Amino acid sequence: MSVTVRSYQRVFRVDWRIHHIDRWVLPIPGGLPLRTLGYFVGTLLAILILDGLPLVGDLIGALSPPMRYVLIPAAVAALGSQIAPDGRSAHRYALTWLAFGLRARRRSAGHAVPLEDEPVPFGGTLALRGDERWAGLAPARVRGPARIDFPTPMALRRRRNGWQASPVERERRRAPDTVADALDLEQGEVLEVRR
Numbered sequence: 181m182s183v184t185v186r187s188y189q190r191v192f193r194v195d196w197r198i199h200h201i202d203r204w205v206l207p208i209p210g211g212l213p214l215r216t217l218g219y220f221v222g223t224l225l226a227i228l229i230l231d232g233l234p235l236v237g238d239l240i241g242a243l244s245p246p247m248r249y250v251l252i253p254a255a256v257a258a259l260g261s262q263i264a265p266d267g268r269s270a271h272r273y274a275l276t277w278l279a280f281g282l283r284a285r286r287r288s289a290g291h292a293v294p295l296e297d298e299p300v301p302f303g304g305t306l307a308l309r310g311d312e313r314w315a316g317l318a319p320a321r322v323r324g325p326a327r328i329d330f331p332t333p334m335a336l337r338r339r340r341n342g343w344q345a346s347p348v349e350r351e352r353r354r355a356p357d358t359v360a361d362a363l364d365l366e367q368g369e370v371l372e373v374r375r
Contacts, residue, residue, distance in 0.1 A: 195213060196213070196214040196215075197210065197211030197212060197213050197214065198211055198212045198214065198217070199211040199212075213261055215260070215261050215269065216257045216258070216260070216261040217257070219253075219256055219257035219260040219261060219270070219271075220253045220254060220256070220257035221253075223252065223253040223256040223257065224249065224253045227240060227248055227249070227252065227253065231248075318373070318375075319372075319373055319374060319375060320371075320372075320373045321370060321371070321372050321373075322365065322370070322371045322373075323365075323368070323369075323370050324342070324365025324366050324367055324368060324369040324370070324371075325364075325365060325366060325367050326364075326365045326371075327362065327363070327364050327365070328345075328362065328363045328365070328371060329361065329362045330345070330360075330361050330362065330363075331361075332347070332348075332361065333348055333359050333360065333361045334346065334347060334348065334359070334360065334361065334373075335347070335348045335356035335359055336356055336357055336358045336359065336360055336363065337356055337357050338357050339370075339372070341368070341369065341370050342365065342369040342370035342371055342372070343363060343365070343369065343370070343371045343372070344371075344372045344374065345363070345371060345372070345373045345374070346373070346374045346375070347375070
C-alpha cells in the first residue's frame with residue numbers, strides 16, 4: 181500500500197484535538213479539533229457583539245436563541261474546519277481576501293502604484309538620460325515646487341501657468357525669454373519640456 185504525500189506541511193503539522201474532558205469521553209470519533217472549537221467560540225463572540233449593535237442586533241434578535249447561539253456557530257465551525265480554499269484554512273483565506281480587497285489595486289515591489297493620470301509626489305533627485313533611440317531630452321511635464329538642471333542651456337519661454345523649455349538650436353523663429361541651464365519652479369508652476 182502506498183500513500184501519496186502532497187505536502188510535507190501536512191506531515192509535520194500537528195492537528196490538536198480534544199478526545200475527552202476529565203473522565204468524560206467525547207462522542208465524536210477522532211476527537212474535536214481545536215480549530216473547530218475556535219471557529220465555534222469566535223462565531224459565538226461575533227454574534228454576541230453584533231447583537232448589541234442597533235440595526236444588526238434587531239436582525240439577529242429575530243432569530244430564536246438556539247438558532248443564534250448553537251446552530252449558526254456550529255454550522256460556521258463545521259464549514260470552517262472542512263473547507264480549505266486554495267489549500268489554506270478558512271480564517272487565513274478570509275483575512276487574505278479582506279486584505280486584498282482593502283489594498284491598492286496596482287502594486288509594484290510591495291508599494292502602491294498610482295493610476296495613469298494621478299500625480300506622483302517626488303521628494304528627491306531624479307536623473308534622466310537619453311538612450312540609443314534618443315540622445316536628447318525626452319518630452320516631460322514637471323509641476324513645482326522643483327529645481328530642474330538641464331545638461332545643456334535651454335531656451336525658456338514664459339507661459340500662462342509656467343514655462344516651456346526647448347533646445348536653443350531649435351529656436352529660430354523667435355528669441356526666447358531667457359536661456360538657462362537650470363530652473364526653479366514655484367508652487368503650482370508647470371515646466372513643459374519639448375524636443
